[in-house]
Amino acid sequence: xxxxxxxxxxxxxxxAGSAALKWERPRPNRVYFAVPKQNAxxxxxxxxxxxxxxxxxxxxxxxxxxxxxxxxxxxxxxGLVINMxxxxxxxxxxxxxxxxxxxxxxxxxxxxxDLLGIVFEGHPxxxxxxxxxxxxxxxxxxxxxxxxDA
Amino acid sequence: MTHRTxxxxxxxxxxxxxxxxxxxxxxxxxxxxxxxRLSYNHRGIEGIAMRxxxxxxxxAVERVCGICSGSHPLAYVQAVEEIAGVKVxxxxxxxxxxxxxxxxIHSHLLWFGLAxxxxxxxxxxxxxxxxxxxxxxxxxVVSGSRINYANHTxxxxxxxxxxxxxxxxxxxxxxxxxxLDMFISTALGxxxxxxxxxxxxxxxxxxxxxxxxxxxxxxxxxxxxxxxRDDPYAVYDRVDWNVVTRSNGDVFDKVVVRLLETKESIxxxxxxxxxxxxxPIRADVKEVPPGxxxxxxxxxxxxxxxxxxxxxxxxxxxxKIRAPSYVNVPTFKATCIGQPLADVTITLAxxxxxxxxxxxxxxxxxxxxxxxxxxFNDLVRLSQQKTEQVRQCVARS
Numbered sequence: 001x002x003x004x005x006x007x008x009x010x011x012x013x014x015x016a017g018s019a020a021l022k023w024e025r026p027r028p029n030r031v032y033f034a035v036p037k038q039n040a041x042x043x044x045x046x047x048x049x050x051x052x053x054x055x056x057x058x059x060x061x062x063x064x065x066x067x068x069x070x071x072x073x074x075x076x077x078x079g080l081v082i083n084m085x086x087x088x089x090x091x092x093x094x095x096x097x098x099x100x101x102x103x104x105x106x107x108x109x110x111x112x113x114d115l116l117g118i119v120f121e122g123h124p125x126x127x128x129x130x131x132x133x134x135x136x137x138x139x140x141x142x143x144x145x146x147x148x149d150a
Numbered sequence: 151m152t153h154r155t156x157x158x159x160x161x162x163x164x165x166x167x168x169x170x171x172x173x174x175x176x177x178x179x180x181x182x183x184x185x186x187r188l189s190y191n192h193r194g195i196e197g198i199a200m201r202x203x204x205x206x207x208x209x210a211v212e213r214v215c216g217i218c219s220g221s222h223p224l225a226y227v228q229a230v231e232e233i234a235g236v237k238v239x240x241x242x243x244x245x246x247x248x249x250x251x252x253x254x255i256h257s258h259l260l261w262f263g264l265a266x267x268x269x270x271x272x273x274x275x276x277x278x279x280x281x282x283x284x285x286x287x288x289x290x291v292v293s294g295s296r297i298n299y300a301n302h303t304x305x306x307x308x309x310x311x312x313x314x315x316x317x318x319x320x321x322x323x324x325x326x327x328x329x330l331d332m333f334i335s336t337a338l339g340x341x342x343x344x345x346x347x348x349x350x351x352x353x354x355x356x357x358x359x360x361x362x363x364x365x366x367x368x369x370x371x372x373x374x375x376x377x378x379r380d381d382p383y384a385v386y387d388r389v390d391w392n393v394v395t396r397s398n399g400d401v402f403d404k405v406v407v408r409l410l411e412t413k414e415s416i417x418x419x420x421x422x423x424x425x426x427x428x429x430p431i432r433a434d435v436k437e438v439p440p441g442x443x444x445x446x447x448x449x450x451x452x453x454x455x456x457x458x459x460x461x462x463x464x465x466x467x468x469x470k471i472r473a474p475s476y477v478n479v480p481t482f483k484a485t486c487i488g489q490p491l492a493d494v495t496i497t498l499a500x501x502x503x504x505x506x507x508x509x510x511x512x513x514x515x516x517x518x519x520x521x522x523x524x525x526f527n528d529l530v531r532l533s534q535q536k537t538e539q540v541r542q543c544v545a546r547s
Contacts, residue, residue: 027232029381030444054375055362056446057477059457059470072444072457079381081444104362104477130192141197 005029005078012075012082015051019043020084029078032070034085037095040071041122043084045101047073053082055104060112062144067093067118071105088118097123115142153177172482172498179490184483199469204230204304204438207466211456212298214471217260220253221449222471223302225456228383229445230304233460234438242306242431246384247422248319249293249301250447251415255326256285257450258408261499262333265405268495269346270534274333281329284322291315306432316423323416330416334409345540347402350489351497354399357484365452366407367478367501371399377448389421401500438462449474451501475501492536495529 005028012031013023019039024032035043047053053073061068066087073082088095097120098105109120110129117140120126128135140146155176175183195214199207208223215222224246231238259282266274286296292311293299301308337343353363358371368375376393378386394410396403440462446455452474459468478501485497 026441030232032442054359056453056455057457057470057472059459059468061459061468070442070457072455074446076375076380079377081381081446083442083444103360104480107476107480108472129188141194 003077005080008075008078008080012047012051012080015046016043017046022085029080030083031080032083032085034087037086037088040084040086041096041098041101044071044098044105047082047084048102051075055098055102056081058105058108058112060116060118060142062090062116062142063087064144065090067116069095069112069118071098093117094119094121096121097126099123114140116140117143154182174486174491174494176491179492181486181489181491181494184486186479186482188479196469196471199226199471200466203465204435207469208302208304209300211469211471212300215449215473216297217257218253218449218451218454218473219298220249220302221447221454222456222473223300224250224383225445225447225454226458226469226471227302227304227445228447229443229456229458230438230460230466231435232443232445233441233458234304234435236305236433236435238306239430239433240427241310241429242433243384244422244426245292245307245309245311245431246302247386247389248311248419249289249299250384251419251422252285252289252292252319253299254415254450255412256282256289258412259285261408261450262405265401265496265499268499268530268533269343270537271343277329278333281326284325288319288322291318303432304438305435306430308432310431311426316426319423320420323419327413327416330409330412334413337405337409341544342537342541343405344402345544346537347405347496348398348400350401350493351485351500352398352400353481353485355397357481358399361481361484362477363452363481363501364474364477365448365450366404366411367452367481369393369395370403370407372397375453377446377453381446383447385422386418388425389418391418401496404500451475452478491529492532495533 009031016033020033020035020043022034048055053075056072056074058069058071066089069086071084071086073084074080075082086095095118097109099109099120100122106125107129109123110126112118113120113126114128114130156173171187173185174181195210198210202210207226211222211226212219259278263275263278266272266278289299290296292315293301293309353367353371355372358368358373363371363373364375372395374393374395379393391414394407394414396407438460440460442457442459444455444457446453454474455472457470458466461467481501482498486494489497
């Protein structure tokens with residue numbers, strides 16, 4: 001193996017710098033950290049350009065008072081999954097878009113905008129992706145207050 | 151004066167995971183721009199999974215895709231097992247490998263046949279699908295079903311396999327292996343196929359990395375990623391096999407990667423079947439504590455990624471699914487622009503999206519008058535005509 005896992009994680013922490021908070025490592029090759037939303041785009045850029053991670057996808061979740069986005073990155077050489085948490089209050093569902101620096105984030109940010117009503121500021125093409133054109137404004141299927149009978 | 155024409159391709163197929171609608175803008179014969187719309191058939195499986203129990207979810211997620219119906223449940227159960235810290239019995243890990251590699255062979259053969267059809271090689275279509283059948287028969291014997299195997303469950307496998315069944319699967323592999331060798335030598339050696347597919351729909355290594363492509367789409371462009379090796383699950387770290395890569399990124403290399411991968415799958419299957427250890431096939435999972443887990447699996451088309459969040463309740467609080475085509479389809483923009491129209495069908499097909507979607511191509515319309523110029527069958531015919539021209543050139547020279 002070219003790089004040892006612990007060395008990779010140490011390098012990751014150095015690249016991420018002090019804006020990355022609350023590090024967790026529940027499994028040897030799974031790490032989680034949180035980042036204030038104003039630092040999210042710069043952190044995405046560092047992970048992809050400086051660290052060399054591959055963007056996998058993102059998960060948007062309604063966690064009650066806040067909306068949480070976990071961006072999932074991977075570092076294939078050691079099978080490491082890097083999870084970056086970004087949170088924003090429901091009253092202000094706006095966070096910076098990663099798409100300008102991480103192109104594969106394009107569709108998933110549009111999807112989270114549809115399903116959770118998170119506005120990704122600076123997204124180059126913020127059209128609907130999942131919902132139909134005639135879907136009512138302001139109805140977000142994955143918000144907790146939304147009743148689905150599935 | 152350049153004349154720009156809009157070609158809509160889509161919108162949907164009612165069965166499979168991705169219903170897509172492509173709008174191609176062409177000038178003369180050359181594609182100059184394109185746009186993709188998807189989700190005509192969004193079924194809200196993530197939402198459904200969040201209202202099911204841990205054990206019910208695999209049955210829901212295997213219906214994400216009719217072809218990757220082994221990969222999605224496996225990614226999900228691995229994410230849950232990660233949260234619960236389950237130690238899956240050895241025999242179950244082998245059974246998981248067996249199901250998923252059989253799935254890869256049948257998926258790649260399905261793709262190979264359709265790719266042949268799109269460029270006018272209908273014999274390829276007949277042969278590839280003929281030899282996909284023994285593979286489906288083997289899956290039926292192993293799991294009880296040709297498709298939607300329902301074999302992966304949290305903590306292990308649902309159904310065990312007997313020595314007679316192992317013998318049967320070996321025999322089906324024998325039946326497939328020789329035709330596969332024939333496909334490979336034919337595909338590599340056929341001059342028409344080389345002229346038709348080399349240099350077509352090139353995805354450069356840079357674009358593949360920039361766009362986060364996965365699976366054979368990435369590996370044909372020289373990006374050597376494969377979850378089976380990078381983050382081994384099931385028994386991929388215990389069987390002997392190789393990650394197949396090529397460097398040109400064209401349609402030809404995508405054909406080669408997939409065909410050679412089927413051989414690797416057979417190699418893995420034979421080892422897994424022979425070395426299958428005795429023992430239980432399922433660990434008892436009583437509860438899933440609060441936590442988060444990531445499961446990823448190398449599906450035939452590339453990495454399937456599942457993220458599961460538990461709050462300690464009876465089912466997932468959040469379940470995110472990302473199928474491989476979600477990151478592979480955006481590579482079309484990098485591969486189709488600047489290509490002649492006759493190459494678009496095979497370029498779109500080369501990443502192996504859910505095929506039936508592309509079969510719903512509608513019409514080529516003149517953007518000005520709205521006059522119908524071409525339908526899907528015309529586009530396939532155009533592609534087949536180009537192959538015929540190449541064939542005649544080869545025959546003359």
